[in-house]
Amino acid sequence: MSPAPDERDRIRAAMDRILQGAPQHSNGALTIVALAQEADVPRNALTQRHLDLKNDFYAQVRSRGQTPDSEIRLRQQIVKLKELRAEDTAELSQLRTDVDHLVRVVHQLTVENRQLRGALSQSASSVRVLPTQPHPNRTL
Incomplete structure (x- = not known):
């Protein structure tokens, strides 16, 4: 054409x-x-x-x-994207910190679980297994 x-x-x-x-x-x-x-x-x-x-x-x-309007819009979008990136960076940092804390807690609980299982395996243990009660909505 x-x-x-x-x-x-x-x-x-x-x-x-x-x-x-x-x-x-x-x-x-x-x-x-x-x-x-x-x-x-x-x-x-x-x-x-x-x-x-x-x-x-x-x-x-x-x-x-x-400044052309298209350039103004692009500059505004760049500012917004930089703000979002900063927010994402802060969130990622917090999540990494949370993961470290959770790993420590899981490790501590694993150690305690081993200790309790060891105590249960000993015959003269003062720890006793309690009988479980059926769930109220469950039929036998």
């Missing part, structure tokens, strides 16, 4: 309108999506056919000291 003959002109005009803050067909965001909408062209016209215009648009945005 070949581009419309006036496509580049429409994109340039749309760039001017967006950069002047007077969009007519889009929300005026400093993004390729808004530029494509403003120029009434498919987005892939800017990402595949007219890369020079896309790069020129972003260069003009940066030269005016502005």
